[in-house]
Amino acid sequence: MPxxxxxxxxxxxxxAGEGLAIAYAGHLLARLGATVWKAEPPGGDPIRTLGPFPGxxxxxxxxxxxxxxxxxxxxxxLDLARRGDRALLARMARxxxxxxxxxxxxxxxxxRSEVRxxxxxxxxxxxxxxxxxRQLPACDLVLQAMMGLAxxxxxxxxxxxxxxxxxxxxxxxxxxAGIALVCxxxxxxxxxxxxxxxxxxxxxxxxxxxxxxxxxxxxxxxxRRGNLGGLAxxxxxxxxxxxxxxxxxxxxxxxxxxxxxxxxxxxPRFRSMSARTRHADEMHAAILAWLEGxxxxxxxxxxQARGLxxxxxxxxxxxxxxxxxxARRFFRSVDQPGLGLLTVPHAPFRSVGVxxxxxxxxxxxxxxxLARRLSPRPEASPGLQRALPLEGVRVLEMAIVWAGxxxxxxxxxxxxxxIKLEAARRPDLIxxxxxxxxxxDGVYPGGDPGPDPxxxxxxxxxxxxxxxxxxxxxxxxxxxxxxxxxAARCDVVVENLSPGALRRxxxxxxxxxxxxxxIIYLSMPAQGLTGPERAxxxxxxTNDLTSGLISVTGYEDGTPQNAGINVSDPVAAxxxxxxxxxxxxxxxxxxxxxxxxxSQRESTAYFMAPYVLDYVWNGRVAGPRGSSHPQWxxxxxxxxxxxxxxxxxxxxxxxxxxxxxxxxxxxGPLADLAAADRMARRREIDDLLGRWxxxxxxxxxxxxxxxxxxxxxxxxxxxALFADPHLRRRRFWVAVGHPSAGRRLYPGPPWRLGLEGPxxxxxxxxxxxxxQVLSRLLGLSAAELDRLEREGIxxxxxxxx
Numbered sequence: 001m002p003x004x005x006x007x008x009x010x011x012x013x014x015x016a017g018e019g020l021a022i023a024y025a026g027h028l029l030a031r032l033g034a035t036v037w038k039a040e041p042p043g044g045d046p047i048r049t050l051g052p053f054p055g056x057x058x059x060x061x062x063x064x065x066x067x068x069x070x071x072x073x074x075x076x077x078l079d080l081a082r083r084g085d086r087a088l089l090a091r092m093a094r095x096x097x098x099x100x101x102x103x104x105x106x107x108x109x110x111x112r113s114e115v116r117x118x119x120x121x122x123x124x125x126x127x128x129x130x131x132x133x134r135q136l137p138a139c140d141l142v143l144q145a146m147m148g149l150a151x152x153x154x155x156x157x158x159x160x161x162x163x164x165x166x167x168x169x170x171x172x173x174x175x176x177a178g179i180a181l182v183c184x185x186x187x188x189x190x191x192x193x194x195x196x197x198x199x200x201x202x203x204x205x206x207x208x209x210x211x212x213x214x215x216x217x218x219x220x221x222x223x224r225r226g227n228l229g230g231l232a233x234x235x236x237x238x239x240x241x242x243x244x245x246x247x248x249x250x251x252x253x254x255x256x257x258x259x260x261x262x263x264x265x266x267x268p269r270f271r272s273m274s275a276r277t278r279h280a281d282e283m284h285a286a287i288l289a290w291l292e293g294x295x296x297x298x299x300x301x302x303x304q305a306r307g308l309x310x311x312x313x314x315x316x317x318x319x320x321x322x323x324x325x326x327a328r329r330f331f332r333s334v335d336q337p338g339l340g341l342l343t344v345p346h347a348p349f350r351s352v353g354v355x356x357x358x359x360x361x362x363x364x365x366x367x368x369x370l371a372r373r374l375s376p377r378p379e380a381s382p383g384l385q386r387a388l389p390l391e392g393v394r395v396l397e398m399a400i401v402w403a404g405x406x407x408x409x410x411x412x413x414x415x416x417x418x419i420k421l422e423a424a425r426r427p428d429l430i431x432x433x434x435x436x437x438x439x440x441d442g443v444y445p446g447g448d449p450g451p452d453p454x455x456x457x458x459x460x461x462x463x464x465x466x467x468x469x470x471x472x473x474x475x476x477x478x479x480x481x482x483x484x485x486x487a488a489r490c491d492v493v494v495e496n497l498s499p500g501a502l503r504r505x506x507x508x509x510x511x512x513x514x515x516x517x518x519i520i521y522l523s524m525p526a527q528g529l530t531g532p533e534r535a536x537x538x539x540x541x542t543n544d545l546t547s548g549l550i551s552v553t554g555y556e557d558g559t560p561q562n563a564g565i566n567v568s569d570p571v572a573a574x575x576x577x578x579x580x581x582x583x584x585x586x587x588x589x590x591x592x593x594x595x596x597x598x599s600q601r602e603s604t605a606y607f608m609a610p611y612v613l614d615y616v617w618n619g620r621v622a623g624p625r626g627s628s629h630p631q632w633x634x635x636x637x638x639x640x641x642x643x644x645x646x647x648x649x650x651x652x653x654x655x656x657x658x659x660x661x662x663x664x665x666x667x668g669p670l671a672d673l674a675a676a677d678r679m680a681r682r683r684e685i686d687d688l689l690g691r692w693x694x695x696x697x698x699x700x701x702x703x704x705x706x707x708x709x710x711x712x713x714x715x716x717x718x719x720a721l722f723a724d725p726h727l728r729r730r731r732f733w734v735a736v737g738h739p740s741a742g743r744r745l746y747p748g749p750p751w752r753l754g755l756e757g758p759x760x761x762x763x764x765x766x767x768x769x770x771x772q773v774l775s776r777l778l779g780l781s782a783a784e785l786d787r788l789e790r791e792g793i794x795x796x797x798x799x800x801x
Contacts, residue, residue: 004355006033007582009589011184012377014039014092015073016109017102020140020166021200022124023047023069024173025100025180030072031347031356032582037092037371038073039105044364045070046652051630052614054339061363064610067336068344070361077365080108088371093119095374097187098180100124103134115193118380120183122176128199128752131726136706137656138200141627141635142713143168145648147204148211150627150637151715152564153553155226160637160646160715162627163563164552165607167571171207172200174574175410179389179751181581182414186389188588191381194389197752202732205721206750207570209402213458215718216744217443222718223644227562232276232283233257233265234541236313236550236562242296243313243560245545246287256306261290274440304536309526311542313560315551316611317621324533330602331612336360343616348575348606349598354586384754388415393584396421396490397467398507400428402540402566403600404496404524405463406573411492411580412466413749419490419773420464420764421483424473424795427766428464432457434798445741454766454798455740461763462746465736469764470773471795479793480505482774488515489777492580496524496572496600499534509595518593520583522576528599538600540566547604552611554624561624571607572600633678634660637715638690640698646715647693647701651678656710663708666692738762767796 011034015026023045030036038045050065051058060066076092078085086108093099093109099121101111111121123129126138144150144162154161176198183194205212211222227236233248248257258266264286269279276283291299296312303310319325320343333341337360347356393416397408405420405428412418422428431454432442439447443458450456470486472479484506487493493512495502502508509521523529526538544550544567554561576598583594611622627648629635635650651657657678661671666688670681678685693701698714705712714720722733722745734748739762770789774780780788788794 004353006357007354007586008033012096013098013100014096015100016105018046020169021172021176022100022102024170025176026073027069028177028578033357036073038070038075039089040075040077040364042077042079052610054617062339064613067342067361068609072357072359073362074367075362075364076368076371091374092371094376097184097377100176115195118187118191118193120180120187120194122180122196122198124176124198126200127726128730129197131729133726137709137711139650139652139711140166140169141650142648142711143201143204145715146201146713148208148716148721149564151717152211152222152224154224154561156224161561163567164624165549167567168204169200170607171574172203174578175203175750178577178581181585182389185584186385190385192383192385194385195754203750205747209459209462210565211718212721213443213462215722217445217458218447228284232280237287237291239291239299240293240295244296244299245311245541247309247539247541249308253308256308260303260306260308272438272441274438307537309537309539309542311538311546313545313550314548315621316548316608316615319548319605324527324531327531328528332358334358334360343612344609345606348603349579349596351594351596354594390415394490395492395494396487398495401430402463402569403572404494406570407576408467408494409463409465410577418467420467420469422471424471424799425475427798428460430460452740461738461741464763465746466761467764468769468773469767470770471767473793473795474505476793483507485778487512491520493519493521498537499525499529518587518591520580520587520593522580522596522598524572524576524598524600526600528602529597540569543568543601543604546601548608549604552622552624556626558623568600568604572598572603575603633682634685634689636686638693640693640701641696645698647698648713648715649689650711659708660710663704664692736760736762740765767794770794
């Protein structure tokens with residue numbers, strides 16, 4: 001029986017650069033079937049030095065990061081001081097459709113020249129190719145600090161925390177892969193190349209939400225809230241055999257939560273979200289009393305039976321035992337020469353009829369002879385792409401809250417026409433309640449819900465910019481017929497509802513495929529479309545727990561800590577963006593559509609691969625380690641002068657250590673310490689750096705380290721993000737006027753294409769574009785639209801029921 005085709009058959013990519021962002025971008029392309037050539041210096045990419053290792057014995061061919069992130073690639077070791085190696089690099093670049101490079105390698109591969117010949121070049125750097133910080137080094141700790149995530153993760157009276165996965169760099173890698181693929185689609189249409197400037201910092205900021213929007217809308221600084229200090233009824237609670245995520249839910253889910261927990265919470269004091277926050281201590285006490293003596297599986301089963309998005313904290317060992325992940329064969333075996341079978345996550349998404357490529361990681365320089373036989377790509381049209389890459393692609397988004405809408409926003413920022421379809425009786429939950437009981441029940445301009453609060457909520461208006469809005473009564477047959485007719489005129493559908501939720505409206509994949517056989521349909525449920533737990537509901541907070549993320553996030557005392565944002569939401573959105581781009585390539589090549597199954601839990605659990613290998617090799621169940629690093633010292637957040645003012649500092653090698661010692665007299669006497677000695681004296685080094693940092697204002701200490709080119713950056717809070725001179729110089733924050741919410745600042749696109757400015761279309765008011773879309777796409781007359789409005793098929797405000 002013939003094997004299914006790969007998503008990206010025939011695509012050639014060159015990866016040349018350091019850091020996890022570039023490595024993960026190349027990993028995704030390789031996993032999806034592209035041939036990825038990895039150019040490495042003679043000593044190998046530094047990723048090969050990162051553990052864990054089998055038996056904790058370092059080896060450049062056996063590190064978990066290398067084995068996972070370089071899986072399926074081809075390695076060519078190059079000494080650019082040698083003419084022959086420079087010529088071989090030029091041959092590799094000339095053969096590549098996509099170049100994934102950092103600033104240092106961009107010149108060596110002749111990225112700008114190759115773009116003029118039709119290549120797509122994505123230059124991935126910590127801070128972008130322009131601006132004040134363009135030449136500064138950074139690592140994931142620094143990026144998590146500067147994106148504002150560390151500042152809002154942890155307990156209020158303790159230091160900020162990075163989350164336990166390198167999410168800043170990995171999300172940048174996701175977006176680098178996605179924008180490369182959509183630009184390659186445009187290249188196939190126009191014959192022209194593209195040069196993309198992708199800043200890891202700006203990409204990571206695209207994953208943020210609470211802190212920037214709280215400042216933009218309320219002038220409120222979002223701070224660390226701990227495991228139980230956020231929204232009452234939402235938190236990480238201990239139970240008999242672990243930790244449970246108690247999530248009371250949005251909308252009418254709170255009534256089901258009351259049914260679960262019982263009488264103590266059925267009280268007027270807890271009727272509104274703001275009232276629950278005011279009485280949070282009483283609420284937490286009632287929940288802790290209810291949980292006493294209960295096991296984690298019992299609690300989750302009882303909650304899920306009521307449709308509540310509870311989950312329990314999964315360690316890496318729990319992931320490997322999970323019945324859901326086993327049923328979906330999320331973990332697979334790869335035969336790695338010299339090591340045997342490795343257990344690794346298979347893919348962050350899947351689809352019937354197309355496959356991902358599982359392969360071993362390459363031996364350093366193992367494909368040099370193959371590289372010599374590469375042929376140049378066909379010559380393309382001269383010049384650069386002049387239109388956004390997804391122009392001409394139409395997307396119907398039937399998604400709610402965060403993951404699905406953010407995926408839709410990325411597609412819109414890449415040029416697609418995105419139509420957000422909402423149900424009149426069940427609009428997007430993140431619009432907030434139609435009649436808030438208290439202004440604190442949402443994030444409204446100046447704290448005022450106004451006469452139309454559903455159009456004024458910050459989170460909705462951030463996630464849905466650039467879209468058209470249609471609102472139909474889907475409980476009535478004519479509303480469902482209109483929705484199906486709209487879908488038939490779209491190339492892509494994006495939804496993140498529970499499996500089967502759209503079937504009763506005839507808007508599921510099987511129903512729509514009958515009308516549009518080549519449709520690409522992205523489903524993003526919490527647990528995926530199959531498996532014994534497929535019906536489990538989950539929010540981002542649920543998926544953070546069940547993916548393993550929270551098990552490795554926390555202080556060094558071992559207590560797990562909720563992340564400051566629901567990390568799984570943007571991670572799923574970014575993987576969804578990559579999946580849609582890859583599916584469009586598949587359709588362009590075959591003429592066939594796809595139904596993409598993206599489990600939000602698996603999408604984040606995919607990042608747990610190094611911890612999985614550590615457990616399989618060494619029997620080690622990874623846990624929280626604060627802001628420390630298993631190999632790099634120093635690596636942490638240090639207090640500076642001023643209230644809650646912190647600076648991230650990291651040293652990755654001896655050269656950076658020497659520069660730090662020259663710049664900071666406090667550690668100068670330790671300049672001769674090798675890496676192993678620095679690890680042994682970590683507490684002493686942290687104490688010395690902490691005393692030095694406390695003696696200076698944050699900006700002054702950072703300036704010292706900038707001049708020394710030591711990776712460092714402030715743990716930014718919301719207002720500092722908007723004031724940062726580098727972001728202002730690059731015009732990252734975009735002012736967008738909204739008819740109900742006024743003019744506010746929002747993050748711009750996470751990439752720079754050198755085309756027209758960022759999309760300034762605000763998020764749609766509910767049903768704002770009903771007439772425009774239905775007349776243009778379905779040919780409805782003004783009289784027909786008038787009738788639909790009179791009969792309530794079209795809506796511009798939420799309906800009861």
